[in-house]
Amino acid sequence: KMSSGAADLRQRKKQDCTESDKMAPEERNKENSKLGRSPKYMLIQRFAKLFFGCLAAVTSGMMYAVYLSTYHERKFWFSSRQELEREITFQGDSAIYYSFYKELLKAPSFERGVYELTHNNKTISLKTINAVQQMTLYPELIASVLYQASGSEEVIEPVYFYIGIVFGLQGIYVTALFVTSWVTSGTWLAGMLTVAWFIINRTDTTRIDYSIPSRENWALPYFACQVAALTGYLKKNLNCSAEKFCYLLVSASTYTFMMMWEYSHYLLFVQAVSLFLLDSFALAQTEKVHEVYKIYLFSLFLGYLLQFENSALLVSPLLSLVTALMLSKCLQMNMKKGTFMSRLLKIMYIYLVLTITVTVNFLLKMFVPHKENEHLLKFIEVKLGLNTTKNFTMNWLLCQESLQAPSQDFFLRLTQSSLLPFYILVLIICLFSVTQVIFRRICGEPLKETVKLEDGRIGERPEIVYHVIHTILLGCLAMCLEGMKYLWTPYVCMLAAFGVCSPELWMTLFKWLRLKAVHPILLALILSMAVPTIIGFSLWKEFFPRIMTELSELQEFYDPDTVELMTWIKRQAPVAAVFAGSPQLMGVIKLCTGWMVSSLPLYNDDDLLKRNENIYQIYSKRSAEDIYKILTSYKANFLIIEDSICNEVGPVRGCRVKDLLDIANGHVVCEEGDSYAYSKYGRFCHEVKMNYSPYVNYFTRVYWNRSYFVYRINTVISFQS
Numbered sequence: 239k240m241s242s243g244a245a246d247l248r249q250r251k252k253q254d255c256t257e258s259d260k261m262a263p264e265e266r267n268k269e270n271s272k273l274g275r276s277p278k279y280m281l282i283q284r285f286a287k288l289f290f291g292c293l294a295a296v297t298s299g300m301m302y303a304v305y306l307s308t309y310h311e312r313k314f315w316f317s318s319r320q321e322l323e324r325e326i327t328f329q330g331d332s333a334i335y336y337s338f339y340k341e342l343l344k345a346p347s348f349e350r351g352v353y354e355l356t357h358n359n360k361t362i363s364l365k366t367i368n369a370v371q372q373m374t375l376y377p378e379l380i381a382s383v384l385y386q387a388s389g390s391e392e393v394i395e396p397v398y399f400y401i402g403i404v405f406g407l408q409g410i411y412v413t414a415l416f417v418t419s420w421v422t423s424g425t426w427l428a429g430m431l432t433v434a435w436f437i438i439n440r441t442d443t444t445r446i447d448y449s450i451p452s453r454e455n456w457a458l459p460y461f462a463c464q465v466a467a468l469t470g471y472l473k474k475n476l477n478c479s480a481e482k483f484c485y486l487l488v489s490a491s492t493y494t495f496m497m498m499w500e501y502s503h504y505l506l507f508v509q510a511v512s513l514f515l516l517d518s519f520a521l522a523q524t525e526k527v528h529e530v531y532k533i534y535l536f537s538l539f540l541g542y543l544l545q546f547e548n549s550a551l552l553v554s555p556l557l558s559l560v561t562a563l564m565l566s567k568c569l570q571m572n573m574k575k576g577t578f579m580s581r582l583l584k585i586m587y588i589y590l591v592l593t594i595t596v597t598v599n600f601l602l603k604m605f606v607p608h609k610e611n612e613h614l615l616k617f618i619e620v621k622l623g624l625n626t627t628k629n630f631t632m633n634w635l636l637c638q639e640s641l642q643a644p645s646q647d648f649f650l651r652l653t654q655s656s657l658l659p660f661y662i663l664v665l666i667i668c669l670f671s672v673t674q675v676i677f678r679r680i681c682g683e684p685l686k687e688t689v690k691l692e693d694g695r696i697g698e699r700p701e702i703v704y705h706v707i708h709t710i711l712l713g714c715l716a717m718c719l720e721g722m723k724y725l726w727t728p729y730v731c732m733l734a735a736f737g738v739c740s741p742e743l744w745m746t747l748f749k750w751l752r753l754k755a756v757h758p759i760l761l762a763l764i765l766s767m768a769v770p771t772i773i774g775f776s777l778w779k780e781f782f783p784r785i786m787t788e789l790s791e792l793q794e795f796y797d798p799d800t801v802e803l804m805t806w807i808k809r810q811a812p813v814a815a816v817f818a819g820s821p822q823l824m825g826v827i828k829l830c831t832g833w834m835v836s837s838l839p840l841y842n843d844d845d846l847l848k849r850n851e852n853i854y855q856i857y858s859k860r861s862a863e864d865i866y867k868i869l870t871s872y873k874a875n876f877l878i879i880e881d882s883i884c885n886e887v888g889p890v891r892g893c894r895v896k897d898l899l900d901i902a903n904g905h906v907v908c909e910e911g912d913s914y915a916y917s918k919y920g921r922f923c924h925e926v927k928m929n930y931s932p933y934v935n936y937f938t939r940v941y942w943n944r945s946y947f948v949y950r951i952n953t954v955i956s957f958q959s
Contacts, residue, residue: 469701
């Protein structure tokens, strides 16, 4: 029965597809004949609109990529730097990603390079890791293959090729947002406005300025392409060829996105919730929505196999939700329409899906072996105020700016560029229209097959409803964590630009206002051109001079102390030496020198998090013997003290590394509302600089400058005073 039903469904879809393909030209011909236009004239007009729109989209993306490249050159003086100075510009986790790209290029063959990364024991002391799986190094694998296969070794340096790919992807990102806004509004003027807002609010739309190799800079362009294709796929009355093209693009970009970023399945989960709500209120074709669910399943399965059987994908909330949706659909299909049980299932549909999702996720976690990120769950508990902790790692994460609530400056910047006011206006109009549509559906009124301009029903377009729900969900996350603004703000730009450029949205507003003095359709068409033009000119006048000044100013990024440290390590340190220090500095040492380190700035592995906490004890109030035991347990030979951490004067007291360590170690005493650090030992990073016993018995200073103090960890301990 199920197979025959599925066959009938596919047959109906084929019939609908062919019927729409046949009906569309006939309807267009009738409309053209009424307006006195020949089909040939309309074909030329549509081709010209498509050509110039695509040209504008591609040009916008290319200009943005060139803009990023120029800004990067002006900021770092990249072309005039030596290789070591260039590499120092990669900080923290960015340094690690680029270091593995360098290793792949140095390997005798690509296969050998991949093997060394998957069995890596030359990065972290006493630890063999699968770096490709643990750090999602697929972008570096692709970049190295392209660099060697294209014969670019004699044309361009590896670092320029690497950052060039990332900047090119950012250009694709902007192009995809342009296309999404164009598809929803019907005019490429909306795409131009989207790009303008995106660039003006670059501080809040992308992290490309701070961390070029970060995973989201590689992944989010593919997600933007997926959203653009999904927008087209959800549209009504789409012809067969366009629907197939959109479906294939959604499939390819979803899988690629999942391979590029380890947290991609969480963002796809938010998207799946949006589609689930869209389908629950019967605002989109159920068949199309369930086809997208199948794409999720296929991508998860393929990702699991190609990511070395990544169990995180099996226990992900995305898989649980899609499984629940498929099971709920089967239950509904097996119930005869009109029966009491079928009506009850319709009413209880959302509750049923949520219940099955939680149950499936619980069962998967019970039976599938996986490394649970306990620190992530604990972080959520503490962030929501459900628990308190003295744990160093938890409190350190809570102190990170990206994991705190957004500041007032963020909203002020969006308001000054006029983005936030127009987004709120568009969102309110769309929400009211969607509410009206849902109420009509509850009352039994069917959706219109074709929504015309004079209808003023923007809420009946499934692709618009999807974007409204999606931006609201992402906005809720951005209100909790500032780092989520990089996912939310680009689609705020897109939705706001769509709204002010869409005659349908203005017509929806005028329908409510019941305008009689002026013809509402004419006024809607005028405003959809006039408002974005006025916004564009005002943005040009205010922000274009700032952008040109930004590109013309030569900024200086030079860190002579770090350059001297790396030079000393390469010249003086033994090849087999292991360095210990802050994880951020260890990432730079690994990139610039290739020496082994005791920790890395990675936060997805419980063992590495514990290592980082232990090695950070060099900034705590503990004895020389304790610190010596910790460092030797990781086979460290050299210790690096950073003066910036040891003498840190943070803007928020209690969020400095040494404050967090004092809290975790119980070295804080509270009296009359004030807290005081107390321990029978002085702060290690201060005491070791004094060169007195017992510190000199364990550690010997071998190098120092204004920022760094390097100590050799003695293998033979002398207790002479």
